[in-house]
Amino acid sequence: MIIEYITKKMIPFIQIYALYVITHGDLGPGGGFQGGVIFGTSIILYIVVFGMERGKRLFPLKIIDFFGSLGVLIYSTVGILCLLWGGHYLEYTKLPFRNPHLAAHLGILLVEVGVAITVFAVMVVFIFDMARKKDA
Amino acid sequence: MIDIFLLMFLVIFSIYSIHTEDLLSSVIVLSAFSFVMTIVWTRLNAVDVAFTEAAVGAGVSTIIFLSALSRTKRGEEKRVTKKINIYNLFAALIVIFTGSVLVYGTIDMPAFGDIEAPAYNVLAPRFIIGSMAELGIKNFVTSILASYRGYDTLGETTVIFTAGVSVVALLRRKGGT
Amino acid sequence: MLDLILSKYNYWISILLMMIGLYGMIAKNNLIKKIIGMNIFQVSVFLFYISMGKVRDGTAPIHWDRALIYDNPIPHVLILTAIVVSISTTAVALALIIRIYKNFQSIEEDQILKVLAREENKTDS
Numbered sequence: 496m497i498i499e500y501i502t503k504k505m506i507p508f509i510q511i512y513a514l515y516v517i518t519h520g521d522l523g524p525g526g527g528f529q530g531g532v533i534f535g536t537s538i539i540l541y542i543v544v545f546g547m548e549r550g551k552r553l554f555p556l557k558i559i560d561f562f563g564s565l566g567v568l569i570y571s572t573v574g575i576l577c578l579l580w581g582g583h584y585l586e587y588t589k590l591p592f593r594n595p596h597l598a599a600h601l602g603i604l605l606v607e608v609g610v611a612i613t614v615f616a617v618m619v620v621f622i623f624d625m626a627r628k629k630d631a
Numbered sequence: 632m633i634d635i636f637l638l639m640f641l642v643i644f645s646i647y648s649i650h651t652e653d654l655l656s657s658v659i660v661l662s663a664f665s666f667v668m669t670i671v672w673t674r675l676n677a678v679d680v681a682f683t684e685a686a687v688g689a690g691v692s693t694i695i696f697l698s699a700l701s702r703t704k705r706g707e708e709k710r711v712t713k714k715i716n717i718y719n720l721f722a723a724l725i726v727i728f729t730g731s732v733l734v735y736g737t738i739d740m741p742a743f744g745d746i747e748a749p750a751y752n753v754l755a756p757r758f759i760i761g762s763m764a765e766l767g768i769k770n771f772v773t774s775i776l777a778s779y780r781g782y783d784t785l786g787e788t789t790v791i792f793t794a795g796v797s798v799v800a801l802l803r804r805k806g807g808t
Numbered sequence: 809m810l811d812l813i814l815s816k817y818n819y820w821i822s823i824l825l826m827m828i829g830l831y832g833m834i835a836k837n838n839l840i841k842k843i844i845g846m847n848i849f850q851v852s853v854f855l856f857y858i859s860m861g862k863v864r865d866g867t868a869p870i871h872w873d874r875a876l877i878y879d880n881p882i883p884h885v886l887i888l889t890a891i892v893v894s895i896s897t898t899a900v901a902l903a904l905i906i907r908i909y910k911n912f913q914s915i916e917e918d919q920i921l922k923v924l925a926r927e928e929n930k931t932d933s
Contacts, residue, residue, distance in 0.1 A: 516682075520770065520773045521768045521769060521770055521773045521774070522769050522770060523769075523770060523870060524678040524679045524681075524682050524770070524772075524868075524870070525679070525682060526679065526772075526773050526776065526777075528683055528686075528687075528888065528892055529679075529682045529683055529686050532683075532686040532687055532690070532691055533686055535691070536686070536690055536691065539691070539694060560799070563792055563795050563796075564792065566788065566792070567785075567788055567789060567792050570784075570785055570788055571785065574781070574785070584781075584782075585778070585781035585782065585785070587766075587778060588765070588766065595765075595766075595767075596766065596767030599765075599766040599767060599768060599774075599778065600767065600768070602777075602778075603766075603768065603773065603774070603777040603778060606777050606781070606784070607773075607777065609788070610784065610788050613788050613791060613792055614788075614791060614892070616795070617791050617792065617794065617795035618691055620795045620798060620799060621691075621695055621698075621795070621798060621899050622694065622695075622698060624798050624799060624802040624803050624903075625695060625698040625699060625702070625798065625802060625899070625902065625903060625906065626698035626701060626702075627698070627701040627702050634818075635817065638817075638818070638821045641821070641825060642821065642824055642825065642828070645825055645828045645829070645848045646828055648844055648848070649828055649829075649831065649832040649836070649841070649844065649845060649848070654838070654840055654841070657841070657844055658844070661844055661847060661848075664848070664851075665851075668851060668855075671855070672858060675858050675859065675861075675862050675879075676862065676866065676867065676868040676869075676879045677858050677861070677868075677879070677883075677884045677887070678868050678870070679884055679888055680854070680858060680884050680887050680888055680891070683888055683891050683892075684891060687891055687892070687895050688851070688891065688895075691895060692847070692895055692898060695895075695898065695899050695902060696840070696843075696844075696898075696902065699840065699902035699903075699905060699906055700840070702906050702909065703840070703905065703906060703909040703915050704909070704914075704915060718835070719835045722831060722834040722835035723831060723835070725830075725834065726827045726830050726831045726834065727827070729826075729827070729830065730823055730824070730826070730827040733823045733826070734820060734823055737816055737819045737820065737823070738812075738816075740816070740819065742815030742816070743815050743816065743817070743818050743819070743859060743862065744862050744863055744864035745815075745863075745864070746863050746864065746877065748860070748863075750860055750861070750880060750882075750883075751861075751863060751880050754882060755878075755880045755881065755882055758881060758882065759869070759878055759881065762871075763871055769870060769871040770869070770870050770871075771869040771870065771871070771878070771881040772869055772870075772881050772884050772885055772888070775881055775882065775885045776885050776888060776889075780885060783885075783889060784889065787889045787892055787893065790892070790893055790896055791892055791893075791895075791896050793896075794896035794897075794899055794900050797900050797903070798899055798900060798903045801900075801903040801904065801906075801907055802903050802906060802907070
């Protein structure tokens, strides 16, 4: 009872911290992997406290699988966009923004988001598929 | 001084984690090992690596080990036959031989913290200067990770996606349960 | 002599950790123990790389106006990649172990080998 209450209150803070880590990867320590893993950890916490069934109702497996491939797709799409604007693959400075530095910032941010989505989805998939199915 | 102390802790934890027969306590000690490793990396100024180790090594890796233990057995079985002891001795011989060859290899390596080391003098200054001038990114690790070595990170993302796919292929039954 | 020890002790301790991990991988009979040994081995390699990237009096590789020398950021990047690969390999290996346990009801190497040998004899005769 107490554990469930505290978990419900804690999960939003963990998720906001994860988003902070993802978006501030170019200013301080952190980035896509760390943020993705922390975001996945918040959902793992939910599964550990409330059980696998409720976790699966909240995050259906189909959506999690979709997210896993979406991240890689975002990453490679950013690379192809750089090709379209005349740069090399993943050369962010050629993206059409005001100046090259802003373009590099936004390109790296998009890539980090892609990495974070994939890492988050795969971490949740690991738990869903590897943990014991029934509480016996 | 504190560095040597922490490194000794690492050695003790790893020996205990290999030696103990209870797999659960072995996994928990491995998690503690990762936490000490995080402190060591902060001491070595590798803040990004320390962050990743705290999240991945001490957090998710322990949970994955525990969920694997929950579907297998907790204890390690003891064996007291003579033949196995010879096998263990042989393994120890191989390990000691490999270790001594590696120690011999470190003798003419540059000293710890040497600024003249070849690893520091070719690419590192170019990335450190270029990161601010070309990209305007303050964290050099992120700029190398996402921009200069972008292919590498794309491959790494694909690796973790492939790992997810193979876990699904190995363990998921029909009907999505 | 003391100079040599003081300038190399980080490398030597990472070699010691590598030896412990390698011993766990070779000599232990339990499959999960082998994976734990593999994890320790990987961490020792990471420690070796990060030790090579440290520069005396260097600061963390994040831009700072008052910094004179930065540590080498390239090993940090390589190890960041390697940590994520190591968690992937661990997860796939543990998934394989779960499947092995389902088939053989055991995670001890010699018992699995015994069962396999018995099955092979059955198909031969």
